[in-house]
Amino acid sequence: MASANPPDWEDSPGAYQFTATLSGGIILKNGVQMGDAGDMFAAFDGDGNVRGVATMLTPPFGPYERTPVFEMQMRSDNNGDILRFKYYDASADIELDIVETYIFTVNEVTGNVENPIEFNLEFVTLKYNNAHSTGIDIDYESNTEISGFQFDVAGVTLTSVSGGDAEANGLSLSFSSTVLGFSVTGSTIPIGSGTLLSLDFEEIIGPTTLEISNVIISGPGGNAIQNSGPGSIIINVPPILFDYNQSTLQAFYIFNMVTLNEIEIDTND
Numbered sequence: 001m002a003s004a005n006p007p008d009w010e011d012s013p014g015a016y017q018f019t020a021t022l023s024g025g026i027i028l029k030n031g032v033q034m035g036d037a038g039d040m041f042a043a044f045d046g047d048g049n050v051r052g053v054a055t056m057l058t059p060p061f062g063p064y065e066r067t068p069v070f071e072m073q074m075r076s077d078n079n080g081d082i083l084r085f086k087y088y089d090a091s092a093d094i095e096l097d098i099v100e101t102y103i104f105t106v107n108e109v110t111g112n113v114e115n116p117i118e119f120n121l122e123f124v125t126l127k128y129n130n131a132h133s134t135g136i137d138i139d140y141e142s143n144t145e146i147s148g149f150q151f152d153v154a155g156v157t158l159t160s161v162s163g164g165d166a167e168a169n170g171l172s173l174s175f176s177s178t179v180l181g182f183s184v185t186g187s188t189i190p191i192g193s194g195t196l197l198s199l200d201f202e203e204i205i206g207p208t209t210l211e212i213s214n215v216i217i218s219g220p221g222g223n224a225i226q227n228s229g230p231g232s233i234i235i236n237v238p239p240i241l242f243d244y245n246q247s248t249l250q251a252f253y254i255f256n257m258v259t260l261n262e263i264e265i266d267t268n269d
Contacts, residue, residue, distance in 0.1 A: 004090045009042045011053040016075035018106040022054070024116035025070045027087055027098075029226060030123045035068020038090030041119075043074045043083045043102065051075050051083050062114040069113045076104040087121060097122045097223050099143050124217050126196065126229040128210075133237040135200040136210065137164070138230065141193040144219055148182040149196070151215040155208055155232075156201035164197035165189050173197060188220055208235050 027034040027041060041054040054072035059065055074083060085098035099120045111117035122144035129137040140146075148171070161175045170187030174180045181197065189196075211232040217225040258265050 004038050004093050006038060006040060006090065007088055007095055009040060009050050009053050009086075009088075011050060011073070012075070013073075016051070017077045018075070018079075018104075020074045020076070020102075020104055020106065020108040020110075022052075022070070022072040022074060022111055022117065023109055024057075024064075024111040024113045025054070025072070025119055026064065026068070026116045027070065027119050027121065029121045030125065030228065033067055034087065034089070034121070035070075036089075036091055038088075039068070040088040040090075041070045041072065041085065042088075043072065043085055045076075045081060045083060051081075057113060059113040064113060064116060069116050074102065074104065076106075079104060079106055085119060087119075094224070096226060097144070097219065097221075122219060122223075122225045124225050124227040126212070126215065126227065128230050128233045129195065131210075131233060131235045133205075133235070134203045135198060136233075136235070137198050138196045138212070139194065140165075140189075140196040142189070142191060142225075144191060144225060146189040146217055146225070147186070147220045147222075148180075148218045149216065150178055150180045151212050152178050153199065153210070153212055155210040156199075156204060158199060158201050160200040161197055162200070164195040166197045186220070204235060204237055206237065208237075209233070210235055 035056060039056065042050055043052040045051050052072045052074040054070040057069045057071055058067070059069055081104040083102045083104055085100065087096045087098060089096060099122055120143055124140055124142040124146065127139045129139045154177070158175050158177070161173045161179050166173060166181045166189060169189045170185060171181045171183050171189070179199070209232055212230050215227050217227050219225050
């Protein structure tokens with residue numbers, strides 16, 4: 001567990017004229033409800049000023065009984081202000097951005113402990129796809145824009161990295177044993193899912209474990225985005241073709257179907 005070093009987020013009740021109330025909100029990380037001792041949830045304006053700091057509640061009733069639900073007074077001098085949110089995860093000692101924003105409305109009350117508003121931490125999931133003896137695709141699913149990424153590759157010798165939504169959206173790609181994706185022009189990969197990029201490597205023979213680790217993904221503001229996967233995968237490739245001798249004496253047969261262990265073979269086998 002990381003040593004907690006909480007941010008200095010402080011509410012300023014007298015600094016703004018109007019309030020709006022979040023009577024109940026929950027924080028989700030890839031669908032999992034967050035909230036441990038020391039965690040914090042706060043609202044900010046576009047200049048980074050604190051516009052409210054939430055209190056963590058534990059309702060004694062309702063569908064969210066004994067789970068963390070947040071209550072917050074949000075502050076502004078104007079209707080229409082766009083407020084953004086951050087979450088401090090004490091167990092990881094990290095500040096995280098929230099996907100959703102709020103358009104300030106004077107005296108508005110939203111959510112409650114029985115029907116809370118959902119707030120989602122920015123999150124990216126990586127997966128393997130289309131593995132073969134000389135390459136593999138890295139797919140992604142993201143609820144936020146991606147402006148850059150890096151990860152280490154072990155188990156294979158990379159020969160190139162290319163394609164996918166990274167290249168299509170203007171990110172530059174480079175590699176050694178570490179793959180980098182970045183933009184010097186502010187280009188980003190939009191919210192969504194697809195193929196992030198393709199890895200090409202020297203041909204492998206027999207089952208090989210490919211592992212991707214130390215994944216870092218960043219958003220447009222340079223903030224770190226929480227992520228999961230893809231971890232490791234065993235790539236199974238066809239065996240080396242066996243040697244054979246072909247006789248000059250031949251006969252021809254037509255097979256309607258061939259099965260091995262009661263499994264029908266495919267035309268690509």
